[in-house]
Amino acid sequence: MSAPLTSQRERLARLNDRARQAMGIACHAVATEGFRALPQADQSRVRELIETYDAFTPDNDPHGERDFGAIYQGGDGRWTTSRPAKPVETVFWKIDAYDRDLQFGSEDPANPAITRRVLIVMLASEY
Numbered sequence: 001m002s003a004p005l006t007s008q009r010e011r012l013a014r015l016n017d018r019a020r021q022a023m024g025i026a027c028h029a030v031a032t033e034g035f036r037a038l039p040q041a042d043q044s045r046v047r048e049l050i051e052t053y054d055a056f057t058p059d060n061d062p063h064g065e066r067d068f069g070a071i072y073q074g075g076d077g078r079w080t081t082s083r084p085a086k087p088v089e090t091v092f093w094k095i096d097a098y099d100r101d102l103q104f105g106s107e108d109p110a111n112p113a114i115t116r117r118v119l120i121v122m123l124a125s126e127y
Contacts, residue, residue: 011110012065016095019117020066021051027095027117028102034123035091045079046071050093050121055081067095070124090124 019027035043053069060068073079073089096118097109106115 008110009064012067015110015112015115015117016066019095019119020053020093023047023051023119027119030118030120032120032122032126034126035121038089042073042079046091046121049079049081050119053081053093069093091121092124092127093119093121095119 023029031043035046038046049071050069053071055069056066060070069081069092070083071079071081071091071093072083072087073091074084075086075088077088097106097115098104098118099106100114100116102116102118109115
């Protein structure tokens with residue numbers, strides 16, 4: 001991998017981390033109707049797990065940009081970033097990079113001066 005590509009991916013990863021860690025401040029955060037229908041305590045726990053998410057693997061982060069993840073609810077009702085054998089519920093989160101007007105994809109997602117990040121939280125069943 002060339003140095004410029006590596007540094008751009010590292011920059012994207014840092015910007016995406018910041019978006020996750022400061023939802024609604026460093027990005028525009030959106031939740032689907034299904035996610036918003038979960039009990040408030042579950043929504044809060046899932047948001048906390050998204051903010052602290054560190055379960056990135058080559059399967060869920062093949063480009064090293066840290067822009068996607070999954071949170072699982074086990075049979076005991078607890079939420080986790082580790083997939084249980086039979087999850088009761090799965091929540092996906094995804095970060096996309098748009099232009100400043102949120103109309104088109106950003107021409108340079110590594111440039112925050114021309115990019116707005118949108119983090120969407122959804123039930124896997126809504127995907």
